[in-house]
Amino acid sequence: MKLIVAIIQDKDSQQLQTQLVKDGFRATQLPSTGGFLKAGNCTFLIGVDDEKVDDALEIIKKTCHTRSQYVTPTFLMPEAASSMGEPIEVQVGGATCFIVPVDKFVRF
Ligand code: 2BA
Numbered sequence: 001m002k003l004i005v006a007i008i009q010d011k012d013s014q015q016l017q018t019q020l021v022k023d024g025f026r027a028t029q030l031p032s033t034g035g036f037l038k039a040g041n042c043t044f045l046i047g048v049d050d051e052k053v054d055d056a057l058e059i060i061k062k063t064c065h066t067r068s069q070y071v072t073p074t075f076l077m078p079e080a081a082s083s084m085g086e087p088i089e090v091q092v093g094g095a096t097c098f099i100v101p102v103d104k105f106v107r108f
Helices: 010-022 049-065 080-083
Strands: 001-010 024-033 042-050 067-071 088-092 095-101
Touching: 001 010, 001 049, 010 024, 010 042, 010 049, 042 049, 049 095
Parallel strands: none
Antiparallel strands: 001 042, 001 095, 024 042, 067 088
16 A cells, blocks of 8 residues: 655645546545745645556646746845845645555554
């Protein structure tokens, strides 16, 4: 068994949750915050049998989309507020996924 930890954008969370349940996956959704943008995102914990990992990743890939976001340098360095520069474009990925082996899984 594997645990997929998938960090995705809030905008895609509803569709991902719906599709996972529809295809028989069990998942937990946690609110999270990106360290760079300091904006809300969403972390899914999905426990899956080894042979289903690729199916789950395919659902994540199909439902989660890369988007551009503009941030001002002062957003990243508030101390430089007096010399505000042009906004810079940041590509926020559809999903950042970690696939972790699970030693043991029990449900009571
Ligand atoms: P954030 O940390 O808010 O990062 C949002 C986007 O900002 C990133 O998109 C990336 O395009 C850019 N970015 C992040 N750190 C940067 C840096 N030091 N310099 C320049 N640009 C930077 P993604 O890479 O798609 O990441 C989306 C979210 O996934 C991240 O939100 C974070 O919450 C999570 N994440 C990404 N890589 C991670 C990792 N290695 N470990 C844990 N969480 C990660």
